[in-house]
Every structure is written in C-alpha cells, then in structure tokens.
Amino acid sequence: MNFELKPLSLTEAASEKADALLVLVSDTYKPARDGFSVLVGLAIKEGDAQTKVGKTLALYKPPQSLATRVLIVGVGDGSAKHVRSGIVAAMDGIKSDKLKKLVVAFAGVAQAASLRAAVLAVADASYSYTSTKSKAEPRSLQTVLLTASNAGELQDSFERAVAVSTGVELAKEWANRPANHATPALLAKAAEALAAKHGKIRCEVLGPKEVGKLGMGAFLAVAQGSEEPLRFIVLKYSGAAKAVAPTVLVGKGITFDSGGISIKPAAEMDEMKYDMSGAASVLGVFRALAELKPAINVVGLIPSCENLLNGRAVKPGDVVTSMSGQTIEILNTDAEGRLVLCDALTYAERFKPRAVVDIATLTGACVVALGGVRSGLFSPNQELANALRAAGEAAQDLCWEMPLDEEYGEGLKSRFADVANVAGRAGGAVSAAKYLQRFTAKYPWAHLDIAGTAWKSGAAKGATGRPVGLLVEYLLAQLSK
Numbered sequence: 001m002n003f004e005l006k007p008l009s010l011t012e013a014a015s016e017k018a019d020a021l022l023v024l025v026s027d028t029y030k031p032a033r034d035g036f037s038v039l040v041g042l043a044i045k046e047g048d049a050q051t052k053v054g055k056t057l058a059l060y061k062p063p064q065s066l067a068t069r070v071l072i073v074g075v076g077d078g079s080a081k082h083v084r085s086g087i088v089a090a091m092d093g094i095k096s097d098k099l100k101k102l103v104v105a106f107a108g109v110a111q112a113a114s115l116r117a118a119v120l121a122v123a124d125a126s127y128s129y130t131s132t133k134s135k136a137e138p139r140s141l142q143t144v145l146l147t148a149s150n151a152g153e154l155q156d157s158f159e160r161a162v163a164v165s166t167g168v169e170l171a172k173e174w175a176n177r178p179a180n181h182a183t184p185a186l187l188a189k190a191a192e193a194l195a196a197k198h199g200k201i202r203c204e205v206l207g208p209k210e211v212g213k214l215g216m217g218a219f220l221a222v223a224q225g226s227e228e229p230l231r232f233i234v235l236k237y238s239g240a241a242k243a244v245a246p247t248v249l250v251g252k253g254i255t256f257d258s259g260g261i262s263i264k265p266a267a268e269m270d271e272m273k274y275d276m277s278g279a280a281s282v283l284g285v286f287r288a289l290a291e292l293k294p295a296i297n298v299v300g301l302i303p304s305c306e307n308l309l310n311g312r313a314v315k316p317g318d319v320v321t322s323m324s325g326q327t328i329e330i331l332n333t334d335a336e337g338r339l340v341l342c343d344a345l346t347y348a349e350r351f352k353p354r355a356v357v358d359i360a361t362l363t364g365a366c367v368v369a370l371g372g373v374r375s376g377l378f379s380p381n382q383e384l385a386n387a388l389r390a391a392g393e394a395a396q397d398l399c400w401e402m403p404l405d406e407e408y409g410e411g412l413k414s415r416f417a418d419v420a421n422v423a424g425r426a427g428g429a430v431s432a433a434k435y436l437q438r439f440t441a442k443y444p445w446a447h448l449d450i451a452g453t454a455w456k457s458g459a460a461k462g463a464t465g466r467p468v469g470l471l472v473e474y475l476l477a478q479l480s481k
C-alpha cells in the first residue's frame with residue numbers, strides 16, 4: 001500500500017479519481033469558497049452531515065466529485081484521537097474489495113498528530129490477515145492520498161507515520177501467526193531477513209548451545225520442555241557512530257505459552273500464540289528504523305522459545321541459575337516470561353546502554369489493572385518513565401506508570417534460592433516487575449507490560465501492533481536532545 005500527501009483544497013481533492021473520498025470535518029470547520037467546500041458546509045448547516053465523531057454522511061457518485069463514494073466524516077475536535085475514531089467508523093462502512101484508491105481529505109488544516117492518526121487508522125482498518133488462509137483475501141487498498149491545505153509543512157511527520165505503519169503491520173503479522181507458523185526459528189529468520197534487506201541492520205542468532213555457554217539457566221529452563229529449539233535473536237541498528245551508547249529493546253518471545261507443568265486452563269489458550277508480541281514489536285521497531293534511518297543506535301534482544309511440557313520440562317520447585325548468577329526457585333512454570341527476560345536483561349549489560357526497555361505480555365494482572373487501553377509502565381528512573389509516557393501520548397499509544405516500592409518485592413523471597421519467580425496474586429503485575437528489576441542494576445531500565453494492549457480478543461480478535469508507535473516515538477525523541 002502506497003501513501004501520498006498533497007496540499008489540496010477540498011474541490012481539488014474531490015476531483016481526484018478514487019473509489020472513495022473521506023472528507024474529515026471538525027467542529028471548527030469553516031467552509032472555504034471553493035465549490036465542494038460550499039456543498040460540505042451546506043450539508044453541515046442542514047444537519048445532514050455532522051462534525052460529531054464517527055457521524056458519516058454517504059453520497060454515491062455526486063456530480064461534484066470524481067470519487068465513486070464520498071463520505072463526510074465527523075472528527076469532533078479534530079484531535080488525533082477523534083480523527084482515528086472517525087476514520088475507523090467510516091472505513092467500517094466502505095470495507096469492500098472494490099476499494100483500491102482512497103482519498104482522505106482534511107477539510108482545512110491538519111495537525112501533525114491528526115495526520116499521523118489518519119495514516120495509522122487507514123492502515124489498521126484495511127489490514128487483512130492472509131498468511132494461513134487457503135483463499136486469502138489480501139488488502140485491496142493500494143493507494144491512499146491524504147490532503148490538507150497545510151500539507152507542505154507536514155511532510156516529516158507524514159513520513160514518520162508511514163514508517164511506523166509498516167512497523168506496526170510487521171508486528172501485527174508476526175503476532176497473528178499461529179504458533180506452528182511462528183516458531184522461534186521462524187522469528188529468527190524474520191529478523192535475519194530484515195537485516196539482509198536493510199544496510200544499517202545486523203542480526204545474530206544464538207541457539208541452545210551458545211545460550212548454554214552464556215549461562216542463561218533461566219531461559220534454558222523454560223525452553224527445555226519443548227522439542228522446538230530456542231533462539232536468542234540479537235538485532236543491531238547502527239545509525240550513529242560506534243561510540244554512541246545504544247538503547248536496548250528486549251522483547252518477550254514466547255511463541256506459545258501453555259503454562260508448562262503449571263498448565264493453563266483450556267479456554268482461550270489459543271491466545272497464548274500472542275505471547276511473542278513483545279518480540280514482534282521489536283521487529284516492528286526495526287522495520288520502522290530501516291525506513292527512517294535516524295542517527296541513533298538501537299539493539300534489539302529477543303529471547304524466544306515455547307513454554308510447553310514434556311518429560312524433561314522444568315518442574316515447580318526446581319532451582320536454576322540465571323546468567324547473573326542469582327539462583328531462582330521456579331514455583332510456577334507459567335511465570336516463564338520473567339525467566340527468559342532476566343537472562344536477556346543480563347546480556348544487555350554488555351552494550352553499556354543508555355537505557356534498556358523490555359516489552360512483554362507479562363501478566364494477566366496487568367490486564368485486570370489497566371485493561372486494553374494503556375500498557376503498564378514500570379521504571380525506577382523517573383526521567384526514562386517520563387520520556388516513555390510522553391512518547392505514548394504523542395503517538396496515541398498510551399501507557400500508565402505503575403509503582404515499584406520495595407514492599408512489592410517481598411513476596412519473591414525463597415527459602416531455597418536467591419529469589420522465587422512468583423509472589424502472591426495481589427499486585428501481580430508489580431511483583432513481576434520487581435522480579436525483573438533485580439537484573440537491571442547496571443543501567444537505566446523500564447518495563448512495559450503489554451498483556452492487555454498487544455491484542456484484542458472476541459470478534460475482532462487480532463494483534464494491535466502496539467507498542468511500536470510508542471517505541472519509535474521514544475527513540476526518535478532522542479534526536480532532538
């Protein structure tokens with residue numbers, strides 16, 4: 001799919017040949033005097049079109065336009081949030097295999113954030129999962145033209161939005177793939193393919209032997225219950241001089257989480273194919289970096305394996321030694337994410353990072369706390385937390401800061417090891433973060449629990465590609481410092 005941006009009036013936008021034209025009107029819209037604007041102004045005045053979010057008036061082949069379908073779409077106050085909702089509502093009405101060319105016209109000026117929201121909303125609404133369907137129905141949409149009177153000054157944010165949308169899409173694609181089509185080895189291949197295609201990206205993949213040599217006993221313990229061999233994926237994006245300290249992103253890459261011996265109930269267990277969404281978001285970020293080529297350095301670490309159970313599977317009560325040297329009593333084999341992450345977090349030390357951010361579908365407790373609206377954000381470093389929080393707001397990919405008081409870690413005490421991998425049920429998202437924190441003393445660190453935000457359940461089941469938008473925004477904000 002190809003995005004374009006042009007500085008056009010509404011009349012000019014309406015004279016573009018297209019299968020559909022969305023005219024976005026906000027509360028403050030003052031119709032200009034060109035013919036099409038007058039028509040839109042009249043429709044609003046008469047109350048047939050409304051600027052209220054999501055209200056649409058549909059016209060078929062109106063003589064004033066070369067578009068087959070014209071929708072006048074209310075986008076409320078014109079904010080990024082309202083533009084997204086308006087477009088999602090409008091696209092719902094015109095989802096058709098006939099939609100090849102779409103024009104999205106801002107009536108008047110567009111804010112940078114709203115333009116960005118429009119790009120991402122169109123990409124999201126037209127996404128079609130195909131990779132395991134025998135009769136695939138691929139996305140029909142090929143060209144999207146965005147117009148606004150001030151388009152000239154929006155080029156940078158436009159390019160950034162398009163790059164983010166390709167990253168989001170890659171993350172969605174991998175997260176959506178079933179576990180037998182997204183094994184650790186296949187994830188590693190995807191990372192290698194990214195590196196092969198883009199000059200500034202390198203990829204190194206470690207297998208069980210190398211990971212054993214590194215002493216990653218916690219990661220190995222999770223992987224040992226499956227026939228599918230683990231992969232530890234190391235991606236490097238070099239956009240700045242070697243001496244510039246990188247940001248390290250660590251993505252949880254459990255390609256299927258059965259819970260292990262502490263097995264999960266059957267209902268909805270299929271959704272545990274999404275337990276590699278953190279890893280998918282790291283791939284997505286690298287895809288966007290490849291496009292934007294910013295002058296920064298970024299390392300992506302993906303510990304990937306299945307959490308299954310065979311005769312060699314790790315058992316509740318087993319004690320293993322992590323790469324950090326700390327011994328861990330595995331009281332619940334379903335708290336596997338923190339086990340693979342802790343070794344990756346120790347590995348991250350070697351890069352002398354400016355910051356390390358891990359991204360993980362870590363706890364059901366975070367879903368209970370924050371639902372699907374905001375990801376959980378944990379960091380003992382207030383500056384880092386603020387930067388991530390602000391990036392989330394700017395990208396409309398929200399997160400919410402959670403506490404890390406000492407007391408939340410008390411339940412992790414073990415009689416037989418340095419630490420246990422679970423505490424009680426209460427405050428489960430926080431005790432998981434407290435566990436991870438034990439492995440992050442050597443650098444500024446933050447943790448994003450995306451268990452509630454990485455995918456949607458129910459009728460609209462599917463990956464969201466979050467938090468690629470937040471992460472790219474956070475990384476690019478370093479450029480202006």
Ligand code: BES
Nearest residue numbers: 332334335337361362363364365422451
């Ligand atoms: N992958 C799950 C977390 C999860 C659960 C994400 C539901 C999304 C929806 C994680 O590995 C897990 O099983 N966590 C346990 C931890 C518990 C055993 C302390 C949980 O949340 O139940």
Ligand code: MN
Nearest residue numbers: 257334335336
């Ligand atoms: Mn689990």
Ligand code: ZN
Nearest residue numbers: 254257275337
């Ligand atoms: Zn898990």
